[in-house]
Amino acid sequence: MRAVRLILALAGAILAAAGPAVAQGVPPDPAMLVADDVMLDAQDRLIARGHVEAFYNGRRLTARRIVYDRTADRIEITGPLTLTEEGGGAVVVADSATLDRDLVNGILRGARMVMHDQLQLAAHQMRRTDARVTELYKASVTSCRVCETGRPPLWQIRARRMIHDQDKRRLYFYDAQLRVLDTPVFYLPRLRMPDGSVDRATGFLAPEFVNSSLLGTGVRTPFFIAFNDHSDLTIAPFWATNSRRLDLRYRQAFRTGEIEIETAVADDDFSSRSTRGYLFAEGRFDLPRDFTLRFDVELTSDDTFLLDHGFSDKDRLQSGISAERARRDEYVRLALDHVHSLREDESNDTLPGTIANGEYTRRVFPSRLGGELRLTALAHSHYRPSDDTTDGTDFDIFADGRDVTRLTAQADWLRQWTGPAGVLATVEAGLAIDHFEFAQIGATADDQATEITPRAAVGLRWPLMKTARGGVAHVIEPVAQLAWSGGSDPDVPLDESTAVEFDEGNLFNISRFPAPDRRERGVAGAVGLSYTRISPQGWEGRFALGKVIREDRLREPDGTPTFSRSSGLRDRNSDLLVAAQARTDTGLVVTGRSLVDDELDASKAEARISWQNARTDLGATYTWLPDDPVEDRADSVSEWAFDGEYRFARHWTASGEWRFDASTDRSVRAGAGITYTNECVDITVSVTRRFTSSRVLEPETNIGFTVGLRGFAAAAQDKSFTRTCRK
Structure with a gap:
């Protein structure tokens, strides 16, 4: 009888709750009631007691006792009760409640x-x-x-x-x-x-309190405005004892692209300018026929504003617009850029401030000839604001106000074969035509030049692989190349290939100059050896050696060496290129690269070590470059840089950075911070010091304090910061 009574009562409750829906011809949602005891009393009330659970329309209710009054169309609930909303968005716990039949509206106490x-x-x-x-x-x-x-x-x-x-x-x-x-x-x-x-x-974001030796003591209070789901604006007033500033950031997404604009306007007591500011903007748009449009705008009112207010460390600003398309067998790019220098020792009148580039590359696979035929057309032009037709300070024959236009057309044929014992052979042949036009070049130099450069190369590589016990793989690969390039260097200014980097990426290139205003010519050979060890446990190691050997030392038409002293390529036998990398399963990565001369002295060196895991993210970098007037480096560079953070306790994370110039034995920049984070708050205290100074720039110290309340954002939070209750 109890089972029959339970079924009848449950059916009656379901029909009563679903009555309006049935009357309108809409199928009712399934309802279910589970309890230790269910009964109907004399007042036609459904009473459920003991471990009661009710499911209806995606909601789940648990309680000690539920009484459904059919006449009043309400549910009286005795708790403690728990009501879970559909989708798990909210959970309600109460002592008692009076709800409607849908478990939606009512009063909870x-x-x-x-x-x-x-x-x-x-x-x-x-x-x-x-x-x-x-x-x-x-x-x-x-x-x-x-x-x-x-x-x-x-x-x-x-x-x-x-x-x-x-x-x-x-x-x-x-x-x-x-x-x-x-x-x-x-x-x-x-x-x-x-x-x-x-x-x-829309609303206020976490404020930031700042104490700066330059700006004074102040507070930055950002306010975020969400116009819609694809555009927003952040307004951040900054008020300090020595500065008043307004920061703006606007973002908008389109169907085919996006833009972001950052700007600020300031009134600083320590500056002679009444109004200072900057504007950075960037965007990307998809164009018809697979083209992509990109633009960047970087403007500032004066040379020190970005550093004074901590917006950027850039010492050269670049604005430009480009359109490009990359397909499997085709690449097209058009670009127009403007460069503005913030350096004290550079004049924007004699720098190539406006630069235009065009490139078209097409790959063809001829069936009779075999291999790949690569056709390339390049166009480059740069303009200097100066009208000076004489040389100023660099003691060459070319005027400081010269403007240059270069047109290049080249064709390259490449083919590969696999020989006996797995030896890979590569043959490359090509022809390049470079034409130069000059304006304001100087009285003793020609205003145009043309050069035809034929070239060919053959290369052999022999990859050898062995798999040892435990699945560890060892790969050794010796490589050799013999190359020839004809023609002669035209008497043109060195504007594009001012700095040459000799590394693993161009060791086996016929010409290692980054642009066609210079080309390596004559007969040259290159040899290299690489070793790689890969372990299934996550340990990896790579080591490479390389060297270039030429028939003759390369020289300019005036007899000076073509390559700079620090490039590693100046002599007939280049410096030895050494590169290595090691990676462990614990997150430790060590990378190094160096050029070593015949006396085993390093002519260039760089190294980086990093360690990253769940608690640690540390990195250190060392760079050494010798002085080289050709590369516009009057003094040697020896610099250390450290950065990272370490979570030393469950809720505490320390961070720091330090740049040290070992050549002058002084710090460039240093900073430290500590952050406390739990499930409901982020508190960060930081201090930074910039030591650099110049005629227009002073050292600066900043102290920051930020407090953020967690829990009001949809982003998933790291549960490892959540505190636990002690029993």
Whole structure:
């Protein structure tokens, strides 16, 4: 009889709840009730007691006792009860409740709500109306873990009344107080915040407090405006004792691209300019026929504004626009750039400030000839603002105001064979035509030049592989190349190939100059050897050696060496190129590269070591370059750079950076910071010091302090920072 009574009662409840839907011809959602005991009383009420669970329309209710009054069409619930919203967006816990039959609208007493596993809301009484609006009276909100110790959370917002709009995904507070350890620190009559499910919401972001030896003591208070789902604006006023500044950032996404604009306007007491500022903008758009348009704008009012306010360390600004298309057998690019130098020792009048480039490359695979035929057309032009037709300070025959246009056409044929024992043979042949036009070149130099360069090369490589016990693979590969390039160097200024890098990427190139205003000519050979070890356990090691041997030393038409002293390629026998890398399964990576001369002295060197895992992200870099006037380097460079962070405790992370110039034995920049993070707050204290100084630049020290409340963003939070309650 009890089973029959349970079935009849459950069927009656389901029909009663679904009655309106049936009347309208809409199939009802399935409903289910599970309890230790279910009965119908004389007043036609359905009563369920003991471990009650109700499921309806995606909601789940658990309680000690449920009474469904069919006549009043309401459900009386005796708790403690738990109501889980559909999708797991919110969980409500209450002492008792009165709800409608859909478990949506009604009143909950002594209620607590957990939203998106982040925000915790508690209230003396909670009212749900219109299936989307929740009203809380005498409410408290926090994202901090609340333990049963009686201690208040680290922070909370208390309000006389609070409204949660489920459709708008917003929290509205009335007569709100921000409390830290239950001490009121801030009062707002009205406050609006996202509910934790919003990716982007209009409102204030975390403020930043700054103490700078240059700017003074101040605060930056950013305000974020989300216009719609594809555009937003961040306004950040900064007010300090020595500076007033307004920062703006605008972002917008389009169907075919995106743009981002950053700018700032400042009034600084320490500057003679009444108004200072900068503008950075970038964008990308997809064009018809697979083309991509990109643009960059970098402007500043003066040479030191970016450094004074900490926006950028750039000493040259580059603005430009380009359109390019890359396909399997074709590449097209057109670009126009403008460069502006912020360096004290450079004049923008004599620098090539406006630069235009065009490139077209096409790959063809001739069936009769075999291999690959690569056809390339290049165009380059750069313009100097100066009208000077005489040489100023560099003591060459070319004028400091010269403008250059270069046109290049070249064809290259490449083919590969696999010979006996796995030897790979490569043959390359090509022809290049370079034509130069000059303006304001100088009285003793020609205003145009043309050169035809035939070239050919043959290369052999023999990869040898062995797999040892445990799956460890060893690969040794000797490589040799013999190359020839004809023609002679025209008497043209060296504007593009001012710095040559000799590394693994161009060891076996016929010409190692980065641009066609210079080409390696004559007979030359290159040899190399590489070794690679790969372990299934994650350990990897790579080592490479390389050297270039020429028939004759390369010289300019005036007899000077073609390559710079520090390039490693100046003599008939180049310096020995040495490169190595090691990587372990613990996240340790060591990389090094050096050029070693015949006396085993390093002519160039760079190395980096990094260690990255769940708690550590550390890196150190060393760079050494000798002085070289040809590369515009009057003094040698020997510099160390350290950066990283270390999570030394569950909630504490330390960070630091340091750049040290070993050649002058002084620091360039240093900084340190410490961050405390848990499930509800981020607190960061940092200090940085810039030691560099010049005629217009002073050293600067900055102290920053930032506090951010967690829990109001939709981004997933790292659960490892969440505190636990002690029992």
